[in-house]
Amino acid sequence: MNPIARTVRNAWLPLLLLAGAPHGAAAHEFWIAPTRYEATPGTPVELAACAGTGFRGERKPWSPDHAVRFTLRPAKSIDLTRAASPGDVVWTRFAPTDGGGAMVAFESTFLPIELPAAQFDAYLAAEGLDDALAARKHAASAAPGRERYRRCAKAWLAGSDAKRATEPSGLSLEVVPEVVPGSSGTLPLHVVRSGRALAGALVKAWRTPLAPVGTPVAVFERDSVSVAWQGRTDAGGRVTVPIREPGEWLVSVVHMEPCRERELADWESTWASLTFVRQPSATRTTASR
Numbered sequence: 001m002n003p004i005a006r007t008v009r010n011a012w013l014p015l016l017l018l019a020g021a022p023h024g025a026a027a028h029e030f031w032i033a034p035t036r037y038e039a040t041p042g043t044p045v046e047l048a049a050c051a052g053t054g055f056r057g058e059r060k061p062w063s064p065d066h067a068v069r070f071t072l073r074p075a076k077s078i079d080l081t082r083a084a085s086p087g088d089v090v091w092t093r094f095a096p097t098d099g100g101g102a103m104v105a106f107e108s109t110f111l112p113i114e115l116p117a118a119q120f121d122a123y124l125a126a127e128g129l130d131d132a133l134a135a136r137k138h139a140a141s142a143a144p145g146r147e148r149y150r151r152c153a154k155a156w157l158a159g160s161d162a163k164r165a166t167e168p169s170g171l172s173l174e175v176v177p178e179v180v181p182g183s184s185g186t187l188p189l190h191v192v193r194s195g196r197a198l199a200g201a202l203v204k205a206w207r208t209p210l211a212p213v214g215t216p217v218a219v220f221e222r223d224s225v226s227v228a229w230q231g232r233t234d235a236g237g238r239v240t241v242p243i244r245e246p247g248e249w250l251v252s253v254v255h256m257e258p259c260r261e262r263e264l265a266d267w268e269s270t271w272a273s274l275t276f277v278r279q280p281s282a283t284r285t286t287a288s289r
Contacts, residue, residue, distance in 0.1 A: 101159020
């Protein structure tokens with residue numbers, strides 16, 4: 001084992017990662033799902049990556065060929081990609097060393113998919129990808145949708161250090177909270193693409209109840225839920241998501257543009273997500289800002 005992998009293992013326990021899966025005939029969300037959303041010192045946390053619809057789905061196995069980055073940021077960022085093992089549905093198991101919180105971030109490579117024209121156009125409409133849909137209508141295209149897509153997923157494990165939650169992670173497309181997620185009834189955030197604000201992007205949010213003990217319900221055991229809220233970013237890439245109800249939350253956004261490598265695909269999309277928990281008032285820990 002190389003020194004980097006040994007250091008990560010000793011600090012955070014065995015680490016495993018998962019890559020994204022296609023959205024298929026319906027647009028599948030992709031998110032990081034921890035067994036708990038609190039960074040309690042010494043208490044183990046297990047992470048998995050999930051894909052599905054309505055905030056219900058299945059865990060997906062890690063593929064090292066499809067990973068661009070995988071980081072854990074407690075006090076400082078740790079690169080986990082070299083410590084990952086292929087084929088496991090557990091991304092990482094670790095025990096936080098302090099209560100400041102941690103941001104997990106993952107980015108995949110592009111993967112190809114092709115959909116029949118009608119399904120592709122319906123998918124563009126559902127995800128608010130108006131420019132791509134208008135371009136296809138302008139060209140009167142009845143061709144299948146040739147797309148390549150990638151995933152950029154984050155999860156916030158709650159703690160007291162707001163800086164850990166609000167600093168960008170450097171993903172190609174990123175949901176960046178402006179306050180600690182789950183600390184109040186609203187979540188102001190901005191969407192960043194390649195370091196620049198993304199205006200007019202459709203942001204969606206889902207909420208699913210927690211188990212009675214306050215931890216997430218397994219993704220394959222929960223009920224599918226409808227979108228709880230959606231809205232578009234302003235000229236500065238900002239939007240405020242109402243999150244008044246307690247539960248596990250998923251915030252997601254998709255950006256699509258023409259693919260520069262037309263031999264591979266006509267379009268390329270990037271999907272970004274952020275998962276976090278808003279605890280009931282009686283048990284919520286207020287984070288410093």
